[in-house]
Each structure stands twice: as C-alpha cells, then as structure tokens.
Amino acid sequence: MTQHMKALFLIIILTSFLACNPKKDNAVSKIKNPNPEKTIQQQLSGKEVVEELERLGYFNLTSESELDTVKADFEIKYTDQNFFQGPMRGETLNFMDYRYYWVDCEELFEVGGLTTYLKQVKPTFEKLGLELAWENEQSEQDERSWKHTIELNGNEYVAFDGPFSDLDWGVAYVNFIDMLNAELRRQHSNEQFYPIDCGNDGRFVLLTPNQYDFIIRNYPIDHEHPTTMSSWRSSNKL
Numbered sequence: 377m378t379q380h381m382k383a384l385f386l387i388i389i390l391t392s393f394l395a396c397n398p399k400k401d402n403a404v405s406k407i408k409n410p411n412p413e414k415t416i417q418q419q420l421s422g423k424e425v426v427e428e429l430e431r432l433g434y435f436n437l438t439s440e441s442e443l444d445t446v447k448a449d450f451e452i453k454y455t456d457q458n459f460f461q462g463p464m465r466g467e468t469l470n471f472m473d474y475r476y477y478w479v480d481c482e483e484l485f486e487v488g489g490l491t492t493y494l495k496q497v498k499p500t501f502e503k504l505g506l507e508l509a510w511e512n513e514q515s516e517q518d519e520r521s522w523k524h525t526i527e528l529n530g531n532e533y534v535a536f537d538g539p540f541s542d543l544d545w546g547v548a549y550v551n552f553i554d555m556l557n558a559e560l561r562r563q564h565s566n567e568q569f570y571p572i573d574c575g576n577d578g579r580f581v582l583l584t585p586n587q588y589d590f591i592i593r594n595y596p597i598d599h600e601h602p603t604t605m606s607s608w609r610s611s612n613k614l
Contacts, residue, residue, distance in 0.1 A: 420594060421455070422450075422451035422452065422454040422455035423451055425451070425454045425594060426447050426450050426454075429450065429587070429590070430447070432584065432586050432587045432590060433584065433587070434473070434475065434583075434587050435447065435473060437473065437474035437500060438472060438474060439472070442465075442472045445472065446462045446463060446472045446473050449462050449463040450462050454595075459595070459600065460581075460591055460595045460601050460602070461476060461579075462476060464478075470496070474499060474500045474503055474582075475500065475581055475582040475583070476579065476581045476582075477496065477497065477569075477580050477581065477582075478577070479493060479549070479578040479579065479580065480575075480576050480577070481545035481546070481548060481549045481574045481575055481578045482545055482576055484545070484548050484549060484552060484578075485544050485545050485548035485549075487515065490513070490524070490526060490535050490548075491510065491513065491526075493552065494510055494528075497556060501559075504565060506559075506560070506563045506565060507529050507559075507563065508528065508529065508559065509528070509529055510527060510528050511526075511527050512526065512527040513526040513527075514526070520539050520540060521538060521539045521540065522537075522540065523536070523537045524536040524537070525537075526555075528555055529559055529562070531558070531559070531562070533551070533554075533555035533558070535548060535551055535552065535555075536548050536551060543612075543613075543614060545574060546574050546614055547614060549571070549574040549578060549580075550571070550605070550608070550609065550614055553569045553571055553580055554605070556569050557569055557605070566584050566585065567582050567583065567584055568583065568584075569582050569583075570582075570583055570588060570602035570603060570604065570605075571602070571603060571605065571608040572600070572601060572602055572603070573599065573600070580602075581602050583602065588602060
C-alpha cells in the first residue's frame with residue numbers, strides 16, 4: 377500500500393469514528409446550547425382564573441347574593457382585557473368583593489378624607505373578624521407643613537408629617553395603606569393591602585400572599601395591577 381493510500385485510509389477511519397461517536401455530538405450540543413429550556417406557563421382561560429381565585433379564597437368576603445355576578449365579571453375582565461378587577465355595586469364606587477377599593481388620593485390627603493376611607497374599609501375588617509376603630513385624630517398645620525395623626529385600635533399612626541410638596545397625595549396613600557397593614561399584622565391576619573394606583577382614580581386591593589403570587593403570574597405586571605409596598609415606594613420615589 378502506497379504512502380498516499382495509507383494517509384487516505386487513516387482519514388476515512390478517523391471520519392467514521394467521529395461520525396459514530398455520540399458522546400462527541402453530545403458535548404458539541406452542550407456547548408452550543410448552554411442554557412436549559414425555560415418552562416413556558418400556558419395561559420389560563422377566564423374560567424380557570426376565576427376557579428383558581430376561588431380556590432385561593434379571593435371571593436370569601438363576597439356576599440352570597442353577589443357572588444355569581446362578581447365571578448362572571450372577573451372572568452369577562454380577564455378574557456377581554458387581561459385586567460384584574462371586579463364589578464362595583466350600583467352607582468357607587470364600592471366594589472362587590474370587599475377586597476378591591478377605589479380611592480381619590482387628593483380627597484384622602486385633605487381634612488376629613490382619612491376617616492372617609494377608614495369607614496369604607498371597616499366592613500372588610502369586620503368580615504375578617506377583625507377590629508378597626510379610630511379616635512383622637514390630631515392636626516397641626518401652617519402654611520408650609522402639616523402633621524396629621526390618628527389612633528387605630530389604640531395605636532397612633534402618622535397620616536402625614538412634613539412640608540407640602542408635589543408628593544403629598546402619594547405620601548398620604550402610602551401611609552394609609554401602611555397603617556391598615558400594620559393593624560392587620562397586629563391581629564395576626566395573613567391578608568395585606570397592595571397598592572395599584574394613586575390619583576383621583578386610585579385603587580388598592582386586599583390579598584393573601586398566595587393570591588398575590590397567582591395574580592402576578594397570570595396578569596400583566598404593570599401600573600394597572602397590584603404590587604408590593606416596597607416596589608411602589610421605589611417606583612414613585614417615596
């Protein structure tokens with residue numbers, strides 16, 4: 377066999393070995409695809425979303441007579457708009473589920489606004505078997521600043537304290553939710569209020585950790601849906 381023939385024979389043998397070596401292929405594949413495939417969550421139907429919210433106890437504060445209406449509206453809002461919100465009661469601004477709340481943050485900040493919105497959330501505390509009583513509201517104000525405090529269940533909270541600025545409404549909104557959440561914790565509730573929006577058409581909602589986790593996994597993560605207090609403070613520079 378000539379030298380040329382020997383070289384050609386070795387090339388053929390080596391090529392065949394590489395082509396038949398599955399470990400080699402596997403190694404190359406691992407280099408080309410270093411990241412494992414991500415699991416993509418299949419989008420739920422509106423009916424499935426409502427069923428899961430019900431399983432997680434979201435509707436457990438809703439009156440039996442309004443339950444079907446509330447569930448149907450949640451299903452429609454999810455299916456048509458991918459939006460987390462239920463129906464209001466008649467011509468009022470009160471949501472039927474006793475978890476979702478509308479708030480005019482300008483009104484909340486102003487004199488009398490704090491007790492107005494405490495009255496609105498009180499039925500939710502009562503449905504949870506918790507206490508929400510207030511007294512001793514104090515106000516010290518001059519042209520440049522305001523100190524506003526109130527006692528909830530005997531515990532003093534700051535509704536506003538500082539110089540006036542463009543952030544007044546947002547500060548009052550955050551302080552209001554903070555005082556409600558503090559009273560929920562004091563009474564050993566696993567429910568907390570989550571901010572959604574602050575303005576003349578502000579909103580916030582009462583959720584358990586599991587309910588919140590389900591919502592952020594199945595609804596858009598944007599300024600129209602619930603977020604944590606820390607995230608809200610950060611994004612609004614409060």
